Amino acid sequence: xxxxxxxxxxxxxxxxxxxxxRLQNVLKSFKSADTDEIKHTGNRFNGxxxxxxxxxxxxxVLWSYLDARSEFLPVASSIHGRRTDDLFWFSMxxxxxxxxxxxxxxxxxxxxxxxxxxxxxxxYPDNHKLELIWTIIPAIVxxxxxxxxxxxxxxxxxxxxxxxxxxxxxxxQFNWITRYSGVNDNQLGNYDYRLIDAQNEVGIDLSxxxxxxxxxxxxxxxxxPVNKPVLLKIRARDVLHSVFIPHMxxxxxxxxxxPTKFWFVADKTTADMRAELNDPNFxxxxxxxxxxxxxxxxxxxxxxxxxxxxxxxWCAEQATFxxxxxxxxxxxxxxxxxxxxxxxxxxxxxAAADSTTAGSVGSGTSSLR
Amino acid sequence: xxxxxxxxxxHEHAEVHEHHHSQNFWQKYIFSEDHKMIAxxxxxxxxxxxxxxISMSVIFRIQLGMPDSNLSWLKPILGQWISDSGKLDxxxxxxxxxxxxxxxVFFVLTAGLSGTFSNFLIPLQIGARDxxxxxxxxxxxxxxxxxxxxxxxxxxxxxxPAAGGWVIYPPLSALPQSHPGSGMGMTLxxxxxAFFIVSQLLGGINYITTVINLxxxxxxxxxxxxxxxxxxxxxxLGLISFPVLLSSVLLLIMDRHFGTSFYLSDIYINGEAxxxxxxxxxxxxxxxxxxxxxxVYIVLLPGLGITSEVIATNARKPIFGYxxxxxxxxxxxxxxxxxxxxxxxxxGMNPFLGSVFMFLTLIIAVxxxxxxxxxxxxxxxxxxxxxxxxxxxxxxxxLFVSGGLTGIILGNSxxxxxxxxxxxxxxxxxxxxxxxxxxxxxxxxxxxxPKMFGRMMNxxxxxxxxxxxxxxxxxxxxxxxxxxxxxxxxxxxxxxSYDFTHKFMDMNLFITSAAIFSFTAQxxxxxxxxxxIFKGKVAPxxxxxxxxxxxxxxxxxxxxxxxxxxxxxxxxxxxYSKPGAKEDFIPxxxxxxxxxxxxxPHENELIASEKDIEAQNFNDQFKSAH
Numbered sequence: 004x005x006x007x008x009x010x011x012x013x014x015x016x017x018x019x020x021x022x023x024x025r026l027q028n029v030l031k032s033f034k035s036a037d038t039d040e041i042k043h044t045g046n047r048f049n050g051x052x053x054x055x056x057x058x059x060x061x062x063x064v065l066w067s068y069l070d071a072r073s074e075f076l077p078v079a080s081s082i083h084g085r086r087t088d089d090l091f092w093f094s095m096x097x098x099x100x101x102x103x104x105x106x107x108x109x110x111x112x113x114x115x116x117x118x119x120x121x122x123x124x125x126x127y128p129d130n131h132k133l134e135l136i137w138t139i140i141p142a143i144v145x146x147x148x149x150x151x152x153x154x155x156x157x158x159x160x161x162x163x164x165x166x167x168x169x170x171x172x173x174x175x176q177f178n179w180i181t182r183y184s185g186v187n188d189n190q191l192g193n194y195d196y197r198l199i200d201a202q203n204e205v206g207i208d209l210s211x212x213x214x215x216x217x218x219x220x221x222x223x224x225x226x227x228p229v230n231k232p233v234l235l236k237i238r239a240r241d242v243l244h245s246v247f248i249p250h251m252x253x254x255x256x257x258x259x260x261x262p263t264k265f266w267f268v269a270d271k272t273t274a275d276m277r278a279e280l281n282d283p284n285f286x287x288x289x290x291x292x293x294x295x296x297x298x299x300x301x302x303x304x305x306x307x308x309x310x311x312x313x314x315x316x317w318c319a320e321q322a323t324f325x326x327x328x329x330x331x332x333x334x335x336x337x338x339x340x341x342x343x344x345x346x347x348x349x350x351x352x353x354a355a356a357d358s359t360t361a362g363s364v365g366s367g368t369s370s371l372r
Numbered sequence: 373x374x375x376x377x378x379x380x381x382x383h384e385h386a387e388v389h390e391h392h393h394s395q396n397f398w399q400k401y402i403f404s405e406d407h408k409m410i411a412x413x414x415x416x417x418x419x420x421x422x423x424x425x426i427s428m429s430v431i432f433r434i435q436l437g438m439p440d441s442n443l444s445w446l447k448p449i450l451g452q453w454i455s456d457s458g459k460l461d462x463x464x465x466x467x468x469x470x471x472x473x474x475x476x477v478f479f480v481l482t483a484g485l486s487g488t489f490s491n492f493l494i495p496l497q498i499g500a501r502d503x504x505x506x507x508x509x510x511x512x513x514x515x516x517x518x519x520x521x522x523x524x525x526x527x528x529x530x531x532x533p534a535a536g537g538w539v540i541y542p543p544l545s546a547l548p549q550s551h552p553g554s555g556m557g558m559t560l561x562x563x564x565x566a567f568f569i570v571s572q573l574l575g576g577i578n579y580i581t582t583v584i585n586l587x588x589x590x591x592x593x594x595x596x597x598x599x600x601x602x603x604x605x606x607x608x609l610g611l612i613s614f615p616v617l618l619s620s621v622l623l624l625i626m627d628r629h630f631g632t633s634f635y636l637s638d639i640y641i642n643g644e645a646x647x648x649x650x651x652x653x654x655x656x657x658x659x660x661x662x663x664x665x666x667x668v669y670i671v672l673l674p675g676l677g678i679t680s681e682v683i684a685t686n687a688r689k690p691i692f693g694y695x696x697x698x699x700x701x702x703x704x705x706x707x708x709x710x711x712x713x714x715x716x717x718x719x720g721m722n723p724f725l726g727s728v729f730m731f732l733t734l735i736i737a738v739x740x741x742x743x744x745x746x747x748x749x750x751x752x753x754x755x756x757x758x759x760x761x762x763x764x765x766x767x768x769x770x771l772f773v774s775g776g777l778t779g780i781i782l783g784n785s786x787x788x789x790x791x792x793x794x795x796x797x798x799x800x801x802x803x804x805x806x807x808x809x810x811x812x813x814x815x816x817x818x819x820x821x822p823k824m825f826g827r828m829m830n831x832x833x834x835x836x837x838x839x840x841x842x843x844x845x846x847x848x849x850x851x852x853x854x855x856x857x858x859x860x861x862x863x864x865x866x867x868x869s870y871d872f873t874h875k876f877m878d879m880n881l882f883i884t885s886a887a888i889f890s891f892t893a894q895x896x897x898x899x900x901x902x903x904x905i906f907k908g909k910v911a912p913x914x915x916x917x918x919x920x921x922x923x924x925x926x927x928x929x930x931x932x933x934x935x936x937x938x939x940x941x942x943x944x945x946x947x948y949s950k951p952g953a954k955e956d957f958i959p960x961x962x963x964x965x966x967x968x969x970x971x972x973p974h975e976n977e978l979i980a981s982e983k984d985i986e987a988q989n990f991n992d993q994f995k996s997a998h
Contacts, residue, residue, distance in 0.1 A: 044831050049758035052839060053766075060843070064850055071854040074875050076790070084790075091787050098777045105744060105773045112751040113766055116687070117758065123956065124688040124949035125753040133749070134696050134742065141741040145734045145780070152784035153727050159786060160723030176550065176641075196638040197645045206640070237720075241641040242544040243653060245718070245793065249859040249872045252790045256719045258653055259543055260637025263720030288870050292793040292861040294537045295544060296551040297462050301869035 043118055050117035057110035061103075077250050078280065080271040080287070080308070083159045084252030090155055094148055163266035167232035170225070173205045174237075174244030174257040177298030179289065180204050181225050185216030186318050191236065192217050196259075199240065202328050209325070209334040215343045218321040224305040225289065227269055228314035234266040245293035248306065250276070256293055272308045395931075403514075405506030406931055410513050411492035412824060415817070417520060418484020419901070423894075424524075425475035428468045430891050435460045437884025439866045453532070462865040466535040467553050469863055471527065473538025474561070478568055479523070481671040481809045483516050486610075489674055489816050490579045490603040492824065496922035497597050499588025499939060501932045501994045504581040508574050515571035519564045526560035534561035537863060539664065542635040542656050546627045549642050559628070562621050569618045572610050579607035586993060588921070590941035590985040595960065597920050597945040598691060601698050602677020605705045606670050612709070613666040620659035627651070654719055661712035668805050669708045673701060675812020676743065676772070679765040681945075682819050683747060685918045686762035687754030688956050690946035693746045700739035700746075707736045717785040718792050726785040733783035737776070744773045755949065755956070759916060760834025761819030767842045768811040774846075775803025778853065793863075796856025799849045807845045814841075817901070822915045826928040827908030833900040837893055844890030851879050851886075919945045919959045932994055940985050942978070 079085045116124075171182040171191050182205055184191045192214020198206040207214050220226065227233045237246055239257035246265065247254045255265040269287075277285045287306035291299055309317070323346040325331060335343040404410060431450075434441060442458035443450075453464035491509065495502055503509045526533040535553025536545040540561065548555040583604045587596075596604075626632040627648075635656045636648035684691040691697060713721060713729040747769045756762065778800040781787050791797060814837075821829050855876050860867060867873035867880070914923040921941065925933050939961035947958040953970035964971050965979045 043757050045835050046758050049763060049835055050756075056839075056843065060846065067851060067854070071851070071876075071879065075854065075857045077859060077872055087786050087790060090784070091781065091790070094781050094784065094787065098780055101741075102774060102777050105748065106770055108748045109751065109766060109770050109773075112748065112754075113756060113758075116751060116754045117756050118688075119755065122755045124755040126690060126948075126950050127692065127749070127753065128690040128946065129693045129696070130749075134693050134746075137745040138738060138742055141738050142735075145737050148780065148784060149731050149734050152730060152786045155786035156723065156727060156730065156784075159789070160726065196640050199640040199645060201643075241639055242547065242550050243541055247793075247859075247861065249790075254718045254789050254792055258720050259639050260649070261652060261654060261720055284871075286871060288872055290861060290870055290872075293541070294466065294863045297466070299466070300462070300864040300866055303870055 046118050050114045053110045053113040057107065057114075061106075078276070079250065079252060080276060081251040081253070081267045081269050083155070083267055084250070086155055087159075087252055090151055093151070097144060097148070159267075163234040163264070164232045167234040167266055168228055169234050169236060170220075170227065171205065171236045171238065172225070172246060172257070173240055174246070174291065174295070174302070175204075175240040176242065176296050177291075177302040178222065179225075179244075179246075179291075179302070179304050180222075180240075181220030182207070182324075183218050183220060183318060183321070184213075185218060185323065186315075187216040188213055194238075196240070203324075203331065205238070205240070207324060209331055209343070210336050210339075212339050212342055215325060215335075215339075215346045216323055218318075218323045219327070220321075222304070224286075224307045226307050226309065226314060226317050228311045229272045229275075229308050230268065230270050231311060232266055232268050234264060237263045237265065242295050243293045244291045244295050244302070247290045247292040248287065249290070250287050254292060269308045272310060273306075274309075276308075403510060405502070405510045407491045407495050407503045407506070407509060408824070408929065408933075410509050411488050413513050414483060414487030414491060414516070415824075417517065418480050418488060418813075419898070421475050421479040421484065421520065423898075425472050425480055426891055426894065428472040428475070430887055431460070432465055432468045432472070433884040433887040435465055435865070436867075437881045437887075439868065460865075463535060463552050464532055465865045466537075466551075466863065467532045467557070470535050470537055470540075470553065471523075471533050474523070474534070476806065477538060477667065477671065478565070479520060481806070481813070482572065482610075482667070483568070485809060485813045485816075486603065486606055486670065486674050487513070487516065487575060488813075489599070489678060489820070490575070490607065492820065493599055493922065494579055494582050494603055495586070496823070496925065496929070496933060497600050497920050497945075498583060498586060498591055499921050499934075499941065500582060500586035501934075501938070501992060503578050504586060504993075505578055508578050512571045512574035512578065515567050515574065519568035519571060522560050522564035522567065526557050526564070529556050529560070531555045531557055533557040539657075539660055540624070541660075542624060542627065542653050543639055546624060546635055547639070547641060547646075548628075562625055562628075565621055566618060569614045569621075572614050576607040576611040576614075579603055580611065583607075586991060588938045588941055588991060589988040591960075594695075595941055595944045598680035598694070598697055599674075599677040599920075601701060602673045602680070605701050606673045606677075609666045609670050609673070609705055609708060613663040613670070616659055617663035620656055620663075623659075624656065654716070654721065657716050657719060658713070661715045662709070664715065665712040666705075666708040668801070669704055671809045672772075672805050672812075673704070675768060675809040675815075676701070678812045678816040678819070679747070679768050681918075681920070682759075682761045682765040682815050683750050683769075684946050684948060685819075685916050685957075686757045686759055686765075687750055688757070688948045689750055689754045690944075690948055691746070692749040693742070694944065694946060696742055697746055700742045703739035704736060707732060707739070711736060711783075714783050714785070714788075717788045723785075730783060730785045734780060736783075737780055740772075740776050744769060744776075757916075758835065759818065760829065760831055760838055761815045761916075763835060763838040763842075764811045764815035764818065767838065768808050768815065770842075771803050771808040771811060771845065775800055775805075775808060775849075779804060790859065791856060793861055794856040795852050795860045795862055798862050799852035799856055802852075803845070803849045807849070811841075814838075814897070819916065820922075821901075821904065821908075822911030822927075823922050823925075823929075825905050825908070826911050827904050828911050828915065829900050829904040829908060833896055837896040837900065840893035840896070841890055844886050844893060847886035848883050848890060851883050855879055855883070914959075917955070917957045919947060919957050921960055924959065924961055938990065938992055940988075942982060942985065943975075 076088055079088050169184040169189055169191055173180045190213040193208040193211040194206045195208050196206050198208060237255050237257045239259045244257040251267055251269055253265055253267050255263050277283055289304050289306055291302040325346045326348055329347050332347055443454050443460055444458040447454045453461045531552040534557045544550050545554050545558050623634040627634050627636055633648035633651040635653050636651045639646040680691050711729060711733045713725055714733040717726045782791060782800055818829055818834050860873055911927055924939050941960045942963040943960055945960050949956045950970045958967055963982045964975050965982060
């Protein structure tokens with residue numbers, strides 16, 4: 004790439020040289036000329052430049068495109084991702100036609116119809132037929148693009164299938180916290196931001212029995228199963244963040260006070276991708292794409308996509324939130340204590356047994372104080 | 373300034389003007405109520421801001437393109453923002469990005485472009501002595517100046533200026549504890565923008581009133597130059613949308629300082645759960661983009677208007693499809709208000725709304741395409757004179773089309789999922805609204821410089837400036853699309869944290885080199901501009917042989933623009949190269965009765981109405997009681 008820069012720099016230098024050389028002449032002629040008429044200085048030079056820039060520039064765009072192509076869209080590894088990729092390249096293909104057509108016309112006409120003494124421009128103020136043509140053709144092309152885009156969009160943003168694996172992902176300055184719906188009910192427990200503390204990072208509401216089997220994902224990576232719909236329930240704790248998984252073509256903002264969601268099916272495991280890309284160090288990544296403060300550029304995590312059996316096994320190995328922090332048993336209402344006990348390791352129960360004050364905190368809905 | 377002072381004072385002695393009263397320095401150059409001086413004030417302020425804004429972009433481009441470089445040499449300017457090891461502070465990087473956006477969009481391309489040319493051209497091209505209210509016009513500039521001072525001061529704060537992106541989405545912008553830039557810097561940003569909006573409204577009301585009420589005899593709406601149409605539509609857009617920004621800014625101020633919860637809900641930050649519930653950050657985004665999207669056209673339409681005028685003049689051809697041009701501008705202006713949520717496809721907004729806004733957004737391509745094709749047809753079989761203004765206008769059309777096309781990708785909500793907030797977006801809007809509008813500004817300055825300062829800019833330097841800028845802009849933004857397609861998110865301090873951004877190092881370096889190259893080219897313009905004000909060749913009466921009314925005023929128009937009567941208008945402003953005419957242009961103030969050799973049959977019929985036009989009220993604001 005360095006030699007391109009050198010090449011471009013050379014072109015610029017030569018260009019500058021030519022113009023400065025011309026400038027000398029012009030300045031000389033300026034001094035002598037004192038007519039009311041403004042001379043059309045450099046008209047032929049500028050006309051020629053349009054052709055040169057068209058040809059050299061066109062070649063540069065083409066070459067750079069072909070050269071950079073391999074680095075474009077990272078390999079898609081979700082079902083909807085391949086669909087939007089196809090749509091993207093289809094749209095780009097369609098749009099390349101007017102891009103070339105219009106720019107060639109602009110540059111070519113500028114060169115072709117440059118000022119020549121004695122020439123007269125055509126008085127050609129309008130032509131309704133022409134104008135109608137170039138109103139209708141773009142309208143038809145747009146209609147086509149809208150229709151294909153709209154169908155893809157409705158499918159992608161439609162409701163997630165019932166059996167989707169539900170994972171909650173919460174953004175905060177400057178990392179992501181995941182919560183899994185647990186091995187038993189595939190349902191996330193309620194939450195309330197006022198219950199957040201140093202351990203209970205997402206404000207799990209333990210008065211909701213669905214929360215008992217929930218477990219927090221490790222900070223190192225998010226695990227998801229392959230070939231199974233995954234529904235991300237997206238939240239933010241402090242400011243806006245945005246979940247971006249480049250390989251899965253997933254992006255959705257995380258908004259404090261307004262849970263969002265995105266569902267997708269990843270269909271290549273991390274191992275598959277490592278084999279496909281021939282890169283043993285490959286990892287799926289999740290990045291933040293909504294400016295959130297100083298650490299925005301590094302607010303990411305890894306994603307491990309694995310087959311469902313390993314995923315289940317991994318889930319079973321994770322300690323539930325209650326098992327990790329048995330002291331939160333105190334917040335479980337009495338009538339549900341027995342149920343919650345199942346998720347708490349044997350030895351740690353006594354500590355929380357007789358505290359009965361917990362559970363009075365309201366669940367998910369909030370009210371003004 | 374001595375040259376202008378000299379030239380104008382000579383002129384004033386010769387001036388026979390019923391309203392003449394001598395003005396002191398303050399009245400004439402500082403608290404001026406003359407639209408031409410206010411236009412120059414806007415222009416100079418805009419240029420100063422542009423230098424600051426573009427310099428900022430060069431600094432963060434160096435950070436992005438050469439992440440390992442030692443920036444200690446910037447320490448004398450940036451001080452504590454450069455660490456001892458020569459690294460740019462990540463917080464200040466965000467501040468730079470934010471201020472670059474704010475400055476370029478609002479202070480340069482809104483105030484600098486509209487403020488300059490609406491003020492300068494509206495009275496001159498419609499045949500009016502001045503703006504409808506000179507005093508309001510002066511207030512407009514001074515509110516802008518006040519906004520400028522506040523924004524400028526914020527750059528020097530210990531905690532830095534606002535740093536939440538130019539869109540200042542809350543809660544980041546609402547919570548001082550979330551970011552240093554959300555403290556005093558954001559307070560000043562909001563204050564400054566409130567004054568800025570006041571300035572825009574004062575200006576906009578004035579532009580609209582002037583165009584509607586003060587057109588000279590015979591200047592019907594279908595004879596207005598397209599520049600005026602563009603300024604009128606721009607002013608209407610601003611008048612409708614800026615108050616919405618003001619309200620969203622005020623609500624944000626309430627949230628920041630008075631404990632309200634318009635945009636805040638369920639927030640836990642720095643170990644503390646905030647009491648705010650029930651607000652919505654998305655509400656701010658809706659309000660912001662209700663201005664923000666029309667703002668794109670507020671920035672762009674004046675550029676398109678200027679281009680229409682400059683291309684027709686220098687192609688020596690009537691603009692193709694005059695009425696279609698007006699219709700497409702009206703269409704764009706209308707659609708501009710109903711597409712805002714295409715900036716919000718992945719914010720969690722209801723997906724059904726996404727479909728609606730995708731549909732509406734892609735419709736905008738149609739009037740835009742009409743404009744593009746009309747410009748090209750205007751070039752076709754012309755006799756093109758490559759004045760610097762013309763070069764920049766042709767460049768604008770190319771940038772407008774190239775940048776607009778990628779908008780069709782982004783307007784498609786399904787494709788926007790991947791591309792949203794990546795460099796693809798940055799590349800897109802810089803081409804279509806940033807660079808294109810800046811080219812409109814340059815075209816306008818080169819074209820109307822003789823009218824502003826009575827002198828010519830050096831055309832060869834102008835041409836050099838054009839080619840370097842034009843090539844530089846494409847060299848920056850075409851590769852930036854590639855970076856965007858690869859998924860590089862915007863507003864990243866560096867790309868070292870992720871594997872998927874571990875590529876295109878050389879591409880980013882190339883973009884940075886091209887940015888520095890383009891930046892350097894602007895000094896040619898600056899030198900040419902300021903040198904020519906004092907030492908340029910004295911301008912002839914009508915240097916570009918143009919049809920519009922401003923070239924019928926004295927070379928340096930005095931207060932009131934025309935000596936004696938304001939000329940009447942008998943024809944549209946695009947009678948270039950009319951078959952049979954003696955010269956290749958017929959100014960608007962030449963009646964058909966004097967051009968029998970070139971009249972079309974329907975124009976001969978209009979000769980009868982010339983008497984009526986002449987008999988009309990002079991519409992001379994200086995003569996009527998005021």
